[in-house]
Amino acid sequence: MKLRNKVAIVTGSAQGLGRAVALTLAREGASIVASDINLEKAKAVVREIEVIGQEATAVKADVSNKQDVEGMVKTTISQFGQVDILVNCAGICSLSPILEIEEEEWDRILAVNLKGTFLCSQAVFREMVSRKSGKIVNISSASAKIGGVAVGAHYSASKAGVICFTKSLALAAAPYKINVNCVCPGPIETEMTDAWGDEMNTRFKNMIPWKDYGKPQDVAGAVLFLVSEEARYITGETLDVNGGLVMD
Ligand code: NAP
Numbered sequence: 429m430k431l432r433n434k435v436a437i438v439t440g441s442a443q444g445l446g447r448a449v450a451l452t453l454a455r456e457g458a459s460i461v462a463s464d465i466n467l468e469k470a471k472a473v474v475r476e477i478e479v480i481g482q483e484a485t486a487v488k489a490d491v492s493n494k495q496d497v498e499g500m501v502k503t504t505i506s507q508f509g510q511v512d513i514l515v516n517c518a519g520i521c522s523l524s525p526i527l528e529i530e531e532e533e534w535d536r537i538l539a540v541n542l543k544g545t546f547l548c549s550q551a552v553f554r555e556m557v558s559r560k561s562g563k564i565v566n567i568s569s570a571s572a573k574i575g576g577v578a579v580g581a582h583y584s585a586s587k588a589g590v591i592c593f594t595k596s597l598a599l600a601a602a603p604y605k606i607n608v609n610c611v612c613p614g615p616i617e618t619e620m621t622d623a624w625g626d627e628m629n630t631r632f633k634n635m636i637p638w639k640d641y642g643k644p645q646d647v648a649g650a651v652l653f654l655v656s657e658e659a660r661y662i663t664g665e666t667l668d669v670n671g672g673l674v675m676d
Contacts, residue, residue: 429456429457430456430457430652430656430657431453431456431457431458431512431513431655431656432456432457433457434453434457434458434459434512434513434655435458435459435461435504435508435509435510435511435512435513436450436453436458436459436460436461436511436512436513436514436515436655437460437461437463437500437501437504437511437513437514437515437548437552438450438453438460438461438462438463438515438517439463439464439489439491439500439514439515439516439517439518439544439548440463440464440491440516440517440518440519441460441462441463441464441470441473441517442462442464442465442466442469442470442472442473443464443466443469443473443618443619444517444616444618444619444620444644445517445567445613445616445618445644445647445648446462446464446515446517446518447473447644448644448645448647448648449515449517449647449648449651449652450462450473450477450484451473451476451477451480451648452645452648452649452651452652453513453515453651453652453655454477454480454482454484455480455482456652456656457482458482458512458513459482459483459484459508460474460477460482460483460484460485461484461485461487461500461503461504461507461508461511462474462477462484462485462486462487463486463487463488463489463491463500463518464486464488464489464518465488465489465490465491465518466488467486467487467488470486470487470488471486473486474486483508485503485507487499487500487503487504490540490544491516491518491540491544491545491547491548492536492539492540492543492544492547493547494547497544497547497548497551498551500548500551501551501552501555505555510555510559511552511555511556511562512556512561512562512563513562513563513564513565513655514548514549514552514562514563514564514565515564515565515567515651515655516544516545516548516549516564516565516566516567516590517567518540518544518548519540519541519544519567520536520537520540520541521537521579521580521583521620522537522579522580522582522583523578523579523580523624523628524580524582525580526580526581529580529581529582533582534582537580537582537583537586538582538585538586538589540586541583541586541587541589541590542586542589542590542593545566545590545593546593549564549566549593549597549608552564553597553600553601553606556601556604556606557601557604557606560604560605560606561604561605561606562601562604562606562607563606563607563608563609563654563655564597564601564606564607564608564609565608565609565610565611565651565654565655566590566593566594566608566609566610566611567590567610567611567613567647568587568588568590568591568594568610568611568612568666569583569584569587569612569613569614570612570613570614570615570668570670570673570674571583571584571587572584572587572588572590572591572612573588573591573612573674573676574674577635578615578624578628578632578635587612590610591610591612591666594608594609594610594664594666595664598663598664599664601663602663606663607654607655607659607660607662607663608663608664609654609659609662609663609664609665609666609667610665610666610667611647611650611651611654611666611667611669612666612667612668612669612670612674613642613646613647613669613670614636614641614642614668614669614670614671614673614674615629615632615633615636615641615642615673616641616642616643616644616646616647616669617641617642617643617644618644621641629641635673636670636671636672636673637671637672637673638671638672639671640671641671642669642670642671646669647669650667650669653667654667
């Protein structure tokens with residue numbers, strides 16, 4: 429077990445990538461705070477983690493709301509005493525073409541994907557600094573590097589912001605030996621991509637050298653590596669998980 433006695437907050441963990449990350453970290457011995465805007469589904473993930481034999485608690489938090497985020501960290505500290513790992517998985521996607529993006533939609537995508545990553549990281553970083561230890565992993569997207577071929581410009585811009593925020597936070601965190609890294613998935617089979625429909629998914633799969641989408645476990649494995657001792661000296665890095673879609 430790579431994460432025995434560690435406490436991990438995973439946002440957006442009610443389904444998709446967040447759920448896979450929460451279960452993967454739990455299997456390696458971490459206690460999990462399963463945070464999501466959807467409490468009922470987060471509770472179901474907690475039950476799955478308990479079956480593994482690990483401790484977990486579900487917390488309802490909208491990552492774009494500072495009060496919710498502070499409450500999430502407070503609950504973690506009062507229940508588990510510390511926070512060792514934060515994985516920022518909560519995110520929303522839109523395929524709206526540029527001329528159809530309303531200002532409110534732009535603001536909501538940026539608020540959840542970019543501000544949410546900032547608010548959660550800031551709240552947790554404060555705790556980590558006092559203990560001079562911690563790991564933060566942000567989930568960006570392949571679209572952050574190539575623009576919104578499949579997804580909206582607001583989505584890809586928010587995810588590009590996540591990459592740069594990761595680097596800035598990694599610099600601020602370096603004196604405390606806190607690692608801050610980023611995973612950039614290409615399309616992965618989750619409820620998010622299910623919503624795109626068969627025709628679009630077939631077209632996108634053909635654009636990928638592997639001719640297939642990734643599985644949530646592919647991303648969870650990359651996250652596990654970045655929060656483990658094997659990645660001790662890796663920080664400010666962006667790890668692509670995309671079947672060859674983007675190579676840089
Ligand atoms: P998903 O299946 O839609 O799951 C995201 C989870 O986050 C859902 O439970 C969602 O709840 C929750 N959420 C939404 N807004 C939230 C908020 N404001 N505060 C807290 N939780 C919120 O998405 P996914 O495919 O697992 O994606 C996870 C992350 O990976 C996202 O950041 C996404 O942008 C990124 N990503 C995904 C892919 C992909 O192909 N799947 C590729 C690249 C990057 P509701 O369902 O109730 O909204």
